[in-house]
Amino acid sequence: MDSPVLESRKQQSITGTIMTDLEFVVPDFSTVRYPVNVVADMLNVSVPSIKKYEKDMGLEVERQSTGVQSRRYSLENIFDIAAHRRTSGLIKxxxxxxxxxxxxxxxxxxxxxxxxxxxxxxxxxxxxxxxxxxxxxxxxxxxxxxxxxxxxxxxxxxxxxxxxxxxxxxxxxxxxxxxxxxxxxxxxxxxxxxxxxxxxxxxxxxxxxxxxxxxxxxxxxxxxxxxxxxxxxxxxxxxxxxxxxxxxxxxxxxxxxxxxxxxxxxxxxxxxxxxxxxxxxxxxxxxxxxxxxxxxxxxxxxxxxxxxxxxxxxxxxxxxxxxxxxxxxxxxxxxxxxxxxxxxxxxxxxxxxxxxxxxxxxxxxxxxxxxxxxxxxxxxxxxxx
Ligand SMILES: Nc1ncnc2c1ncn2[C@@H]1O[C@H](COP(=O)(O)OP(=O)(O)O)[C@@H](O)[C@H]1O
Ligand SMILES: [Mg+2]
CATH class of the missing domain: 3.40.50.300 (P-loop containing nucleotide triphosphate hydrolases)
Structure with missing residues (x-):
């Protein structure tokens, strides 16, 4: 299942060369951000519900620094909201x-x-x-x-x-x-x-x-x-x-x-x-x-x-x-x-x-x-x- 990028990295590591992220894309899941409509889609709930959960939980969500300053959710935020739905009895x-x-x-x-x-x-x-x-x-x-x-x-x-x-x-x-x-x-x-x-x-x-x-x-x-x-x-x-x-x-x-x-x-x-x-x-x-x-x-x-x-x-x-x-x-x-x-x-x-x-x-x-x-x-x- 190795992607070509992975292969090239493996070959190079045998020769002891120090790798760069250009040769192999290593994602950092903590840095990715999603807009609220995608989060609603992922959790299969409405946008107003997401905002309500956020308020109930006292969740601080990052805002875009420019323009309309819309919310940008991390994966951790999204999974925390999912867990909140469970603890509040919405999921049995x-x-x-x-x-x-x-x-x-x-x-x-x-x-x-x-x-x-x-x-x-x-x-x-x-x-x-x-x-x-x-x-x-x-x-x-x-x-x-x-x-x-x-x-x-x-x-x-x-x-x-x-x-x-x-x-x-x-x-x-x-x-x-x-x-x-x-x-x-x-x-x-x-x-x-x-x-x-x-x-x-x-x-x-x-x-x-x-x-x-x-x-x-x-x-x-x-x-x-x-x-x-x-x-x-x-x-x-x-x-x-x-x-x-x-x-x-x-x-x-x-x-x-x-x-x-x-x-x-x-x-x-x-x-x-x-x-x-x-x-x-x-x-x-x-x-x-x-x-x-x-x-x-x-x-x-x-x-x-x-x-x-x-x-x-x-x-x-x-x-x-x-x-x-x-x-x-x-x-x-x-x-x-x-x-x-x-x-x-x-x-x-x-x-x-x-x-x-x-x-x-x-x-x-x-x-x-x-x-x-x-x-x-x-x-x-x-x-x-
Ligand atoms: N629905 C799909 N459409 C196109 N490619 C797919 C789809 N599902 C899986 N693949 C690709 O098929 C390859 C084999 O998938 P993988 O899950 O590793 O199979 P297995 O575990 O059965 O060996 C991967 O490159 C994966 O990205
Ligand atoms: Mg497999």
């Missing part, structure tokens, strides 16, 4: 916390894009969301401005904050033999948009060590599920996950032990499907593996199938969609994610597309509407408090 918590695993045994089909943007949208909708990067490639980690490839020393040498480095991953929450000693959750978590934005457990290639440790452990496929269950009940001193409404795992395309763990641990398998023949055909394999899964593990996570890279008015797209509906029927979301150049452009600027200022509102809002639909589906299954 779900009846029980939910784990989603984004999975399909295929690369380049928008899994990571979906996992990251869905996590962002769930937190904008007021739900406390933890995204776990479960892929040693660390693409979700990179998409959220952290660096799975460089050490603290290398980042500092390049003039970037050390906090962008990845030192701990999901495996470090476990206590396994000698390798993992049960780190504190607070040391493992990153908060790219402040306290009220999504929380991220990053990954880098050392996540492979977790696969080795899991393979050698008892009940090797059940470890994630056990950790989540115990930590939600407050039984683990180092790791309290009880505050999260949603935990989302972004998985690699291959079936690693860690990926299997995320499947066993989840309530819903979220599967993006491109509207081409091979991707749609590949889904009959998913149906089969779900039934084998049920036999092996005695549980059946619910699939949520999301059509992606959708191109309207193409007969081929319509045919493939019809085939998808045949297989998965009501499990296919009504919201489709359309194919758009906004995705690679957002990535070049280092932003997830659904919060990229340059994105067309239609593309940005697709993820918001998808999150709304997924929340509705889950509420229909489990209810809310």
């Amino acid at each position: 918590p779900l009846n029980r916390p939910i784990t989603l695993t984004v999975h399909v045994k295929k690369g380049g089909v928008a899994k990571t894009t979906l996992a990251v943007n869905l996590a962002i949208q769930l937190s904008l909708a007021g739900y406390k969301t933890l995204l776990v990067d479960n892929d040693p490639q660390g693409d979700a980690t990179s998409m959220l401005s952290f660096d799975p490839d460089l050490s603290v020393a290398e980042l500092e040498e390049m003039g970037h904050p050390a906090s962008r480095a990845v030192e701990l991953h999901f495996g470090h929450l476990f206590k396994f033999g000698g390798a993992f000693s049960g780190h504190d959750l607070k040391d493992v978590i990153k908060k790219p948009f402040g306290e009220n934005g999504l929380h991220l457990i990053p990954a880098d290639e050392s996540l492979d060590d977790l696969n080795v440790a899991l393979t050698n452990a008892n009940n090797s496929d059940f470890r994630f599920g056990l950790l989540i269950e115990q930590s939600r009940k407050g039984k683990l001193k180092n790791c309290d996950l009880s505050g999260y409404d949603f935990i989302i795992f972004d998985c690699p395309p291959s079936s690693t032990v860690a990926a299997r763990n995320a499947l066993v641990a989840c309530d819903y398998i979220v599967t993006p499907v491109r509207m081409d023949r091979l991707s749609v055909k590949g889904l009959s394999r998913l149906t089969q593996s779900l039934s084998v899964f049920e036999e092996d593990y005695n549980r059946a996570p619910t699939p949520i199938v999301v059509p992606t890279m959708f191109q309207k008015n193409r007969p081929r797209t319509q045919r493939n969609l019809a085939m998808l509906m045949q297989h998965f029927n009501t499990r296919v979301t009504d919201v489709r994610l359309h194919h758009s150049e906004d995705y690679p452009k957002a990535m070049d600027e280092g932003y997830p597309v659904s919060i990229w200022k340059g994105a067309s509102p239609a593309i940005r809002n697709e993820f918001r509407d998808l999150a709304t639909e997924i929340i509705q589906r889950i509420i229909a299954d489990v209810g809310e408090r």
Whole structure:
């Protein structure tokens, strides 16, 4: 998934050259500002509501220094408003916390894009969301401005904050033999948009060590599920996950032990499907593996199938969609994610597309509407408090 800019940076860092931001655009999420109409769109509320929340919260929003001095909201402001809607009772918590695993045994089909943007949208909708990067490639980690490839020393040498480095991953929450000693959750978590934005457990290639440790452990496929269950009940001193409404795992395309763990641990398998023949055909394999899964593990996570890279008015797209509906029927979301150049452009600027200022509102809002639909589906299954 590396963009050309990223590649050029990696090659140069091997030669020890000090990088500049021209070679690799590193976004600083704390500096971007949004006008009030975009904020209203992102939070799916009216402009007067935003102003009311701001007043209720006593929130100080920066003003443009010239001209009409209109308000300019930071991402932190926006996520704080989302959290305020929840604390003031406008958003009800779900009846029980939910784990989603984004999975399909295929690369380049928008899994990571979906996992990251869905996590962002769930937190904008007021739900406390933890995204776990479960892929040693660390693409979700990179998409959220952290660096799975460089050490603290290398980042500092390049003039970037050390906090962008990845030192701990999901495996470090476990206590396994000698390798993992049960780190504190607070040391493992990153908060790219402040306290009220999504929380991220990053990954880098050392996540492979977790696969080795899991393979050698008892009940090797059940470890994630056990950790989540115990930590939600407050039984683990180092790791309290009880505050999260949603935990989302972004998985690699291959079936690693860690990926299997995320499947066993989840309530819903979220599967993006491109509207081409091979991707749609590949889904009959998913149906089969779900039934084998049920036999092996005695549980059946619910699939949520999301059509992606959708191109309207193409007969081929319509045919493939019809085939998808045949297989998965009501499990296919009504919201489709359309194919758009906004995705690679957002990535070049280092932003997830659904919060990229340059994105067309239609593309940005697709993820918001998808999150709304997924929340509705889950509420229909489990209810809310
Ligand atoms: N709807 C879309 N339209 C155009 N490009 C997309 C779309 N969704 C994702 N992409 C691009 O596809 C590539 C693969 O996406 P990614 O999420 O990394 O896939 P995966 O995690 O399945 O390997 C990325 O370059 C991403 O920007
Ligand atoms: Mg990926």
